[in-house]
Amino acid sequence: MAGTMWKAVVAGGAALVFTGVAAMPAGAAEGGVSFSRVSVNGGKPIVIGVKERVEVPAAFRMTTTLRYNYGPMVFPYRGTIERPETLWNAIEGSDCKVVDRAKGVCDFEEWLYIDPRDLDFGNEDAGTWRTAARVFLPGDSQDIDDVNLPVRVQRATRLTVDASPEPVAMGRTITVSGRLTRANWDTHTYQGYAGRSVSLQFKPAGASSYRTVKTTTSGATGSLRTTVKATGPGTWRWTYYGNSTSGASTSGGDHVATRPRSMHSALPRVMHTV
Known part of the structure; x- marks a missing residue:
């Protein structure tokens, strides 16, 4: 596949605003957000047939005291982290489960959907992908990181x-x-x-x-x-x-x-x- 694959539909994942913390200004460089405890499909390969849409469970922890708009998410990608080629049709995310409010620590669950009937999906997509984590911040900013987690996608x-x-x-x-x-x-x-x-x-x-x-x-x-x-x-x-x-x-x-x-x-x- 070339370019970014498919349009996103992100549901849930309502932003938790930690009071007294200023939003990141527009155009600011990414930073101030870290992701940990990332799991995609329980560490097992994502096996995809020819017709059925596949639901892939994921989970992660995000730590930040910045305000964010929406979309704490993790997803498989190839290419560069700045212009990733992605592998999903839709993502549904849970609301924040607060771990430490003072430090801005939240746990999230996620459900990522892949449909093999999409026109941009093909045999070349089988193999090992990397995993990115991303959150959108106010002012058209975002923080996106490679979380050093390989994900195997199989026919x-x-x-x-x-x-x-x-x-x-x-x-x-x-x-x-x-x-x-x-x-x-x-x-x-x-x-x-x-x-x-x-x-x-x-x-x-x-x-x-x-x-x-x-x-x-x-x-x-x-x-x-x-x-x-x-x-x-x-x-x-x-x-x-x-x-x-x-x-x-x-x-x-x-x-x-x-x-x-x-x-x-x-x-x-x-x-x-x-």
């Missing part, structure tokens, strides 16, 4: 699974297939994600957790296919752990029952001659 992935035959004789071969797809923000569709290492996992009947049995690489259309031996009844699934631009995902589980191997098939074949 969502999806996985399917199919294990067969069902049921299967003990010791026989099970074929597990599936497909890995990834959100394409340019076309607003999920497309095959090739060349990715994906883990096949198994949870035996009665167990509480999965274990990784083997890994395989997705094909040209994101296809997955491998074989294993049936050692008992249980559930099979695929897991992809993601990368810097793509989110992690896990398929649903496909349960496969087993039956004893027939005695007839287990016995060696005897040739009779006359």
Whole structure:
């Protein structure tokens, strides 16, 4: 994206005026405001699909004895702090929760919204962003700071699974297939994600957790296919752990029952001659 992305809609965040403190004069250099305890999405990557607007929770502390008009906020940005390229459609902020009135310390909560259907949003927006904090002051002034917090933005992935035959004789071969797809923000569709290492996992009947049995690489259309031996009844699934631009995902589980191997098939074949 080039330039500043999307128009802002800032709600809430009513300014708390500390009595007896003069406003910053118009045109004054930024300063007199500090931000701390910044959290965006609980420290987790922001994973975005192709249609659903994503709500990203944030929280921060602002310390200032200056009056301010509105908009204490934090948000992902790229470029320079003076002319940031931003990543949000709308921001809603809470009112100040006073921590120390004499020192002008307030805690805020925030909800940042990102819509992948926006025309300016595309695949190039996946990756690591920085975090800015900003407040608008009287007289067309503002204080904007880089708070030294990287935020990872990822394209969502999806996985399917199919294990067969069902049921299967003990010791026989099970074929597990599936497909890995990834959100394409340019076309607003999920497309095959090739060349990715994906883990096949198994949870035996009665167990509480999965274990990784083997890994395989997705094909040209994101296809997955491998074989294993049936050692008992249980559930099979695929897991992809993601990368810097793509989110992690896990398929649903496909349960496969087993039956004893027939005695007839287990016995060696005897040739009779006359």
